[in-house]
Amino acid sequence: MLDAIQxxxxxxxxxxxxxAVTDPELDEPITDMGFIEHIxxxxxxKVRVEFRLPTYWCSPNFAFLMAFGIRQEVSALPWVxxxxxxxxxxxxxxxxxxxxxxGRAYHDIFAEHCDGARLDDVVEKFLAKAYxxxxxxxxxxxxxxxxxxxxxxxxxLATLIGIDFDGEEEKRQKPRYLELLEVRGLxxxxxxxxxxxxxxxxxxxxxxxEHLARLRSTRINMEFNGALCRxxxxxxxxxxxxxxxGPTLIDFIAGRVPPRKxxxxxx
Amino acid sequence: xxxxxxxxxxxxxxxxxxxxxxxxxxxKNVHGxxxxxxxxxxxxxxxxxxxxWEKSKFEKYSEDDIYRDLFIDGPDDMAIIQTTVLGEFYxxxxxxxxxxxxxxxxxxxxxxxxxxxxxxxxxxxxxxxxWMKETHDIQGVKMYTAEWHGDxxxxxxxxxxxxxxxxxCEKLGIKNIHVHKGPTIRPLSKDAFAVGDVDxxxxxxxxxxxxxxxxxxxxxxxxxxxxxxxxxxYAGLSVVMPFIHARPRYFAEVMAELxxxxxxxxILFGSDYAIWTPKWLVEKFWEFQIPDDISAERGGVQLTxxxxxxxxxxNIAKLYNIDVEAKKAQLxxxxxxxAAE
Numbered sequence: 001m002l003d004a005i006q007x008x009x010x011x012x013x014x015x016x017x018x019x020a021v022t023d024p025e026l027d028e029p030i031t032d033m034g035f036i037e038h039i040x041x042x043x044x045x046k047v048r049v050e051f052r053l054p055t056y057w058c059s060p061n062f063a064f065l066m067a068f069g070i071r072q073e074v075s076a077l078p079w080v081x082x083x084x085x086x087x088x089x090x091x092x093x094x095x096x097x098x099x100x101x102x103g104r105a106y107h108d109i110f111a112e113h114c115d116g117a118r119l120d121d122v123v124e125k126f127l128a129k130a131y132x133x134x135x136x137x138x139x140x141x142x143x144x145x146x147x148x149x150x151x152x153x154x155x156x157l158a159t160l161i162g163i164d165f166d167g168e169e170e171k172r173q174k175p176r177y178l179e180l181l182e183v184r185g186l187x188x189x190x191x192x193x194x195x196x197x198x199x200x201x202x203x204x205x206x207x208x209x210e211h212l213a214r215l216r217s218t219r220i221n222m223e224f225n226g227a228l229c230r231x232x233x234x235x236x237x238x239x240x241x242x243x244x245x246g247p248t249l250i251d252f253i254a255g256r257v258p259p260r261k262x263x264x265x266x267x
Numbered sequence: 268x269x270x271x272x273x274x275x276x277x278x279x280x281x282x283x284x285x286x287x288x289x290x291x292x293x294x295k296n297v298h299g300x301x302x303x304x305x306x307x308x309x310x311x312x313x314x315x316x317x318x319x320w321e322k323s324k325f326e327k328y329s330e331d332d333i334y335r336d337l338f339i340d341g342p343d344d345m346a347i348i349q350t351t352v353l354g355e356f357y358x359x360x361x362x363x364x365x366x367x368x369x370x371x372x373x374x375x376x377x378x379x380x381x382x383x384x385x386x387x388x389x390x391x392x393x394x395x396x397x398w399m400k401e402t403h404d405i406q407g408v409k410m411y412t413a414e415w416h417g418d419x420x421x422x423x424x425x426x427x428x429x430x431x432x433x434x435x436c437e438k439l440g441i442k443n444i445h446v447h448k449g450p451t452i453r454p455l456s457k458d459a460f461a462v463g464d465v466d467x468x469x470x471x472x473x474x475x476x477x478x479x480x481x482x483x484x485x486x487x488x489x490x491x492x493x494x495x496x497x498x499x500x501y502a503g504l505s506v507v508m509p510f511i512h513a514r515p516r517y518f519a520e521v522m523a524e525l526x527x528x529x530x531x532x533x534i535l536f537g538s539d540y541a542i543w544t545p546k547w548l549v550e551k552f553w554e555f556q557i558p559d560d561i562s563a564e565r566g567g568v569q570l571t572x573x574x575x576x577x578x579x580x581x582n583i584a585k586l587y588n589i590d591v592e593a594k595k596a597q598l599x600x601x602x603x604x605x606a607a608e
Contacts, residue, residue, distance in 0.1 A: 055305045056305060059460070216564070217487065220487055220488075220517075224517075228309075231513065235311040240311060240320060240322065241321070246317055247320075247321075249316075
């Protein structure tokens with residue numbers, strides 16, 4: 001038997017490991033986006049994670065990827081005996097839930113829903129976008145610190161690692177950028193250039209501003225969904241009541257969304 | 268008509284508005300409920316608090332509501348009502364062409380009603396296009412590529428069946444194809460928001476105007492690339508407009524990209540009524556300036572008054588063959604009918 005405090009601690013650990021799962025479209029952790037609605041650990045150390053996306057119509061392939069990401073991260077915790085993942089209120093929810101909890105590899109499940117094709121191309125495309133977005137934040141941060149284009153394009157990895165940013169977004173994105181550099185083998189040694197393109201090519205100093213324009217257009221796309229999703233996650237399951245002071249937004253189905261036990265345990 | 272602070276009168280042609288019935292009585296299944304709920308979440312998420320509607324009004328609004336919101340309280344001179352059928356989700360359609368025609372017949376001088384068809388209906392789609400043209404002389408159609416149809420969960424503009432329909436549109440002079448790229452569901456291996464099919468269709472049908480609603484977002488970069496290559500591709504600002512309130516710097520960045528790539532003559536205003544009402548959108552747009560730092564990144568582009576006037580009505584008036592001066596004179600002699608309410 002686990003007592004309430006032990007359970008709450010394990011549930012927090014689960015929440016922590018879910019920071020590693022991102023929405024591929026947004027390149028943001030699903031925990032930050034508020035998608036995780038409920039985490040439960042049983043006495044047998046089985047874990048159930050319930051999540052919900054901002055709308056019923058969010059891209060089903062990405063819903064699938066997030067569900068599999070959750071399963072993978074939770075299953076990697078040494079004490080977990082079983083993982084159950086449930087996506088609620090989604091147009092493809094039944095298929096996603098059946099697939100992710102079947103224990104089969106995600107490629108097999110996908111193949112059933114896309115005429116045998118694999119999702120790798122789409123995954124790769126969105127990883128490239130994530131890279132661009134993280135890189136843009138770091139590049140703009142360096143520009144703001146007064147580094148010239150020549151300094152930036154020839155900056156070695158060790159120098160970038162040593163730079164302290166003041167801005168919140170730069171602080172957040174720099175380690176995420178470094179992580180992708182490492183994982184993709186784009187830069188590893190101290191004197192490797194810190195700013196290759198996703199294809200591993202160097203950027204010329206004279207082309208930096210054009211490069212940044214391209215990264216900006218990637219960010220504009222991602223922010224469209226990001227801004228919508230953050231807002232929609234906040235307003236889903238709310239309605240407007242017109243009172244004497246004008247319209248206000250209220251929860252219209254109290255209890256409809258499972259209570260956040262882990263938050264209650266923390267508070 | 269929108270009157271500026273210094274008394275200038277601006278002609279407003281709202282390129283993207285709806286007359287829908289998303290009420291529970293009309294919903295066929297959970298998908299119908301989730302569709303209007305999603306629209307409602309857009310509404311509550313991106314509207315200023317004082318512009319919020321109660322759910323029941325949002326689900327189904329009256330003929331008087333739309334007339335008042337667009338033309339009496341709102342600044343629209345004319346509005347194009349787009350038909351989004353969603354026959355798998357709603358008993359009589361979310362948008363119903365004949366219901367809209369009936370509503371619009373009260374004020375034919377102010378409404379343009381666009382039809383729609385589903386290429387997956389085959390011969391029936393072709394017959395229906397004939398009927399819409401011959402009976403109601405439609406000038407445009409709304410295409411929603413994420414629409415479900417039996418086992419199909421979406422289609423592409425360059426599908427062979429779609430090309431047959433566009434060939435007929437061209438022959439009959441239905442020139443304006445409004446494209447709404449919603450998320451297509453299958454196959455899962457594809458990017459659900461891809462806009463590449465617009466490129467094929469626009470290249471193969473150069474005599475048709477391709478108006479891409481919400482500018483292909485979240486694929487603005489792909490859309491801009493297509494629109495610079497194809498002279499017959501236009502950017503519809505529906506869904507983009509409300510960001511002017513919720514995220515003004517972001518709105519500025521999108522406008523800067525559009526002005527730089529697509530150009531001031533090919534950007535078209537649309538309120539997406541009833542998700543948002545045109546009054547506050549037009550007021551904020553007229554006051555809006557692209558911040559200097561964002562403008563500098565795109566060659567100093569700016570929303571001047573002349574450009575705003577084009578975006579708010581003059582550009583799309585050309586696509587629908589509307590003589591703006593004659594229309595202004597006609598509307599001045601038949602002002603909005605408040606007394607009739």
